[in-house]
Amino acid sequence: MTETLVFYLFAAMTVLAALRVITARNPVQAALFLVLAFCSMAGIWLLLEAEFLAMTLILVYVGAVMVLFLFVVMMLDIDLEQLREGFWRWFPFGILLAAVMVGEMFWVLGNRLTAESGLSTVVQHAADYSNTKELGRLIYTDYVYPFELAAVLLLIAIVAAIALTLRRRKGTKTQVVSQQIAVKREDRVRLVSMPAESKIGSAKKQER
């Protein structure tokens, strides 16, 4: 009973937060609502006894991805008015398309959706069952091939990112470390011997 209540609480929070993500005017607020959606989703996963995944969702998505996202949103000057341009003009068309799709789904599925769901309940485990351990065992045994492939995918991402961003543009002033290190005092400071100024006054001349 409590579980059902908690589930509905988290589910409502997720849906509301997700709605606010797309309706919020301020992109920073939208990103923060996405964080809330992730957190409440992690709560639902906890109810499903997927503790490790719930923690990873918080650590990776909330802790790393969304922070990065916030940085990008704050650094880019996003012009919301420009983004919203033409929204109301296309709004009726969008609504029409959405209505057609919903209608089609109902037409195809009819009342069969509610009749029989075919979904099974969560498997109950003993108290000492470790979700993390099971995942680890599977990743390094049964799923070692996709695991390695995912590693290769990351390698490609690194190569691609470097190939696309590291380039020499003409006209940019870059540091040449070897030249900086090999610099001598003579290159930086120029000692010029000049005759002393004589106009200032006779008092100074006498001092010398």
Place this chain on the structure above:
Amino acid sequence: MSFLSTLLPAYAEIFLLVMVSVILIVDLFVVNQNKTLTYVLVQLTLLGCSLITVSTHQPGVAHLFNNMYVDDLMSDVLKLFCYLALSMMLVYSRNYLMVRGLFTGEFMVLALFSLLGMMVMISASHFLTLYLGLELMSLALYAMVALQRDSAIATEAAMKYFILGALASGLLLYGMSMLYGATGSLEVAAVSNAITHGVPNKELLVFGLVFVVAGLAFKLGVVPFHMWVPDVYHGAPTAMTMLIGTAPKLAAFAFVMRILAEGLQPLVMHWSSMLEILAVLSMALGNITAIAQTNLKRMFAYSTIAHMGFLLLGVLSGGIDGYGSAMFYAVIYVLMTLGGFGMIMLLSREGFEADTLNDFKGLNQRSPWLAFMMMLLMFSMAGIPPTVGFYAKLSVLSAVVNTGHIPLAVFAVLVSLIGAFYYLRIVKLMYFDAPESHVPITLQPDSGILISFNGVAVLLLGIIPGNLMSVCAVSVQQSLLLH
């Protein structure tokens, strides 16, 4: 040792991955601006892969890594053609990329990575590895399209390719998750089994199927999911266009076979009618829109859409005839496309892209041999005997007729006739118009020999298509255990 020998069927992939890593490091120390050492190493890697694939071939179907990897005749044959296509692509594009400063180590490494993705896709027997292979291939291709950073049109093409590719991956994954929900497995064979024995939630299954087919259609570039194809083909540097248009189509064919013909075979009634709509729309729109194009790369893009529609005709016919002819069509399509884009790159020079129809005017006066090769390629794409394109179209059509889809076959013939117009227009421009420029054509010896080989292969295979056709039929038969 016993552990290593269990990995025998996957030696080619392992060798490729090791060599890519080695090349990645070696390339750092290659000071030569032309990257000759890297290039030679890449070609040797491809040769090594093909030797390994041939020598580790075993009769029958072998499964590996908990049934996530499958090695059968179809995968070996398709992999060999992928190596060939990639190797030819590198020969054709070497000089083209060198004068544009794009022939870098990263280009070759990314090309090999995309090959690895294709190989993973070709021998995947699990939705997870199918998807990972697709992403491996696509990620490398997105980056390669964007490599020409100073070109606005290439960057735009890369963005479109990336965003629509991500959308397609999302559709595919969503469909796969529904299939998993309905059948309880991600394994191709197990999914097929579960559906045959009946699943409680048939609607979920069909919904998943719709998403999977839409995702596949995006990746194949068939109507109505074709919007990215012309822009990407046009915007990307020609060498990258050639790569996108060739070997990945073989991998996509394997993907369609694994997921539709093997995994979802019990739902054939549903997906064959979907493929029918996709095929009819693609053939019509591709062939008719191609007529209006003045840019050759864009024209090839629309012709690709039409060819993919034709390929789907073979797939939806089913059986050894249908699947075999579709595989034959894919291989021949790759051969012709390599020649077509190769010709654009041969005629291009520094600061000049020979990618409009006017650039081909009077080619016969400038170089009769190249004009003859281009004529053979165009005849083959149009499906005119005695070139191999005719035989490819004929075998698909006969499979369609044998399954009783007579109106479909008639329609395919009619739109192919429309399509013949724009291929023959190039032949007319080459032979009957006066050249617009008289700049002498400088041929590199390697790509010059290769284009001759390519054109002659199109002709010879057209005269004696039997061997290749029977290889395709046998490999499809053995992989699907058809009788």
